[in-house]
Every structure is written in C-alpha cells, then in structure tokens.
Amino acid sequence: xxxxxxxxxxxxxxxxxxxxxxxxxxxxxxxxxxxxxxxxxxxxxxxxxxxxxxxxxxxxxxxxxxxxxxxxxxxxxxxxxxxxxxxxxxxxxxxxxxxxxxxxxxxxxxxxxxxxxxxxxxxxxxxxxxxxxxxxxxxx
Numbered sequence: 001x002x003x004x005x006x007x008x009x010x011x012x013x014x015x016x017x018x019x020x021x022x023x024x025x026x027x028x029x030x031x032x033x034x035x036x037x038x039x040x041x042x043x044x045x046x047x048x049x050x051x052x053x054x055x056x057x058x059x060x061x062x063x064x065x066x067x068x069x070x071x072x073x074x075x076x077x078x079x080x081x082x083x084x085x086x087x088x089x090x091x092x093x094x095x096x097x098x099x100x101x102x103x104x105x106x107x108x109x110x111x112x113x114x115x116x117x118x119x120x121x122x123x124x125x126x127x128x129x130x131x132x133x134x135x136x137x138x139x140x
Contacts, residue, residue: 019072019096021104022064028109034117042138043067053119060091060116065138070097073135076115091120092129104128 016022029036035050044065049058063075074094094112096104111126118124 016064016072018070018098019101021096021101021109022072024106025109025112028106028113032113032117034113044138049116049119051117058117058119060119062112062116063138065135067135072096072101073133074112075135076112076120076129078120091115092125092131093133093135094128094130095133095135 016026029047037048037050039046039048041063044063047062047064049060049062051058059078061075061077061079063073063077065073065075067073072095074096076091076093078091094104108126108128111124111128115121115124115126115129
C-alpha cells in the first residue's frame, strides 16, 4: 500500500463521482493546507491528519468506505496509541447514498474538517455525525 502525501488531496483520483460532497471535502482539505496522508485501502481510502495539537501529533483518521456500490460511510476515529494494538476508537460516522449526499453542504464539510484537524475536540463535534451506524470500520 502506498502512502500519499501529495499537496493536493483533491487530485488523488479516488473516484467519488457519485458523492459530490466528497469532492467538496477533498477540495476544502486542500484549501485549509492541512498536512494529511492518504492510504488507499480496500473499498475506499483513509486520510490521517498530521497536524500538531498542543505539541502532540493528531491521531484523527477519516475512513471513506464504500461497503456497496450505492453506499458511502465516513468513519471518524482514532487508532490506539499502543503500538501493537489494533483497537480503534470511533468518534462517529456519516452514512450516505447517492440520493442523500445532497443533504450535506459546505457547512457540514467545514465542521468535519474542523473536528478532524482539532483531534476530535468535544466542543466541535459536528451535528451531522451519528454515534451509532450499522457498519464497522474495516481492517486492512
């Protein structure tokens, strides 16, 4: 698997054509000039925010997952800080299909990015995130 650290996230050619909000999300990440890495994975991609928060590395991850051809799931999570652990700690998610993608807009995208870049600070939790979703963060 290849880690992407290109300057333009929106040029990663991730084939999100069914979900315009994903294109908007990637463009807004570019505009924010946040240091991120992308790891292509089975049925999607994972983006890790690499900025520092109070002198510590940000451990926030966004997993964009396509469980079926008609569904997209955004997982907001952190991996365990214990090196040998495979645990992941969920901070919420968004489930959408091609018809529901229109209910998310620039305001939602800005909230998602702020939440990720801030390392999931409770005061910046987006209202569009659901605590419980019917999917599990896939392991690769």
